[in-house]
Each structure stands twice: as structure tokens, then as C-alpha cells.
Amino acid sequence: MTQAYEPAGGTNARRVARMPRHREVILDILREGHHHEHVHGIVQVEVTEVRARMQALVARGLPPPSMTAFIVHGTARAVATFPQVHAVRTGRSLTEFEDMDVSTIVERMLPDGTQVPASMIMRAANRAPLRAIHDQLRAAQEAELRGITLANDRLSRQANILARLPRPLRAVVWWLLRRSPVLRKRMIGTINVTSVGMFGELGVTGWAVISGPWPLIVTVGSISRVLRPGADGEPREAEMLNLVVAIDHAVVDGGPAARFIAHLIDTLEAGAGLDAFEASAVGG
Incomplete structure (x- = not known):
């Protein structure tokens, strides 16, 4: 990021910096989120047993799945039971896809030490085992950063071109995405899982509420x-994962939305995907 410094003097000392390109895309995403009528469920998921199983793998010298991969996998599985929660609305029509394309963010470090978010989409995450999702995320952390994405396929190149366009032209592209569910799914997915890992690193307990152009957003605190x-009725210490589940109320009524959130909690607390992951870790 190129920085320009103005001379210090009196109370007007300041630093002026050019906004990074990826911030323009984030502003677009926040603006597009205003086209959705999200309602938010602020919940906790007990992950005591899940974390114990992950730590048991570490004790055996085996790599555990990342928590983000575990949540992406569990979310996709839960949405497969309640597919209406990721339906895309265009006017008075709802398009419900069979496969769940999940968008997420991987933080990368630039040579100058700046951390930037890079996007990736896990296609058909509902049909992928936890091991495959974990491997995709790990590979993305090592992949070459190309603009705002971590891939070099045609859609990724198009996303990078979009980021370089002036705002009026980007607005036209977003207008097209709002009118084409298929193009929207291809370009940004229908589900977003965002992990605010900084909370844990800073020792902060909390939730994060974000906005975006997806019908379903799961934010991990x-x-x-x-x-x-x-x-036995006696108090015990439990590890509780803080989640915010945002669902487009224009797409789903309150009852089904609440049942989906309950099913998502049950799916995660049951450790969905861990049995197969453990078997692949031992066998691998």
C-alpha cells in the first residue's frame, strides 16, 4: 500500500494513505447486503467434545481439521436439509439450488507485512467430506495470491477484473448479479462463512454481526x-462456540429459520464429519 505522509505540525499532524483495492470490493459487498432483509440468530454451540477429539488427534501426532473447515462442512450439511435458507431471490421468484457453494475468506500476508483477505468458494460443499474441505482451505493458505482471489480459473480472473473497474462499472456488474441467480451462485456462492479468528487471539469473548449479499451468512466468533x-446435575466447564446466523427474511419465514438454526447447532454439536476425518487421518 503506497503511503503519503504530510509534515507534522501542531494539531494537524496526520497520515494519508491510499485505500487498498480489496477495500473497494468490501464496500461493494456491504452495499449489496442492503438488498437483503437479514434477521440474525445469536447462538452458542457446545464444542467441548468436538475440541477434545481434535486435540486427541494432535496428541497422536496427526493434524486435526480446522474449525473453519468443520463449520463450513456442518453448515453445508445442515443447509442440505433446509435448502430454502440459501434460496436466491430475484423479484418475486426464488431459486433454490441443489448444491451449496460456500464462500469464505482466507487471510494472507503480503510481502510488506500487510494482512489482506482473499476470497475462495468451495463448490458443492454439501457433497464434500470434511477432509476435502480442510485440504482446500489449507491449500488456499499456501496458494499464490492473485488480486483478491486465491485461484487462477476463469471466474477468479473475472473477479479480479471486477475489482479493478471503477465503481460505476462495478455497480452494473452487481446489478446483473442481482438479476441472475445462476451467475450470482457462480461468482459469489449462496452461503458465506466468515471466521473472526482475531477474537480468540485477543482473548475477547463475543459475536460479530456482518452484512453481505448472501441469503445465508454464518459468522464465527x-x-x-x-x-x-x-x-449428574453438577456444574461442569463447557466450551461454547459463539455464532451469528443471518438469514434473509424475505426468503424464509421465522419458523423454518429457527428450525434450521436448531438443526445447525445439533449438526455441529454431533461432530458431523469427524468420524470420517479421523479414519482418513489414521489411514493416511
């Missing part, structure tokens, strides 16, 4: 340690 009643 920190893991809290709380006391909960055990099977």
Missing part, C-alpha cells in the same frame, strides 16, 4: 468457557 449442568 470466539469460544467461551462457561459452566453448564452435567449429566
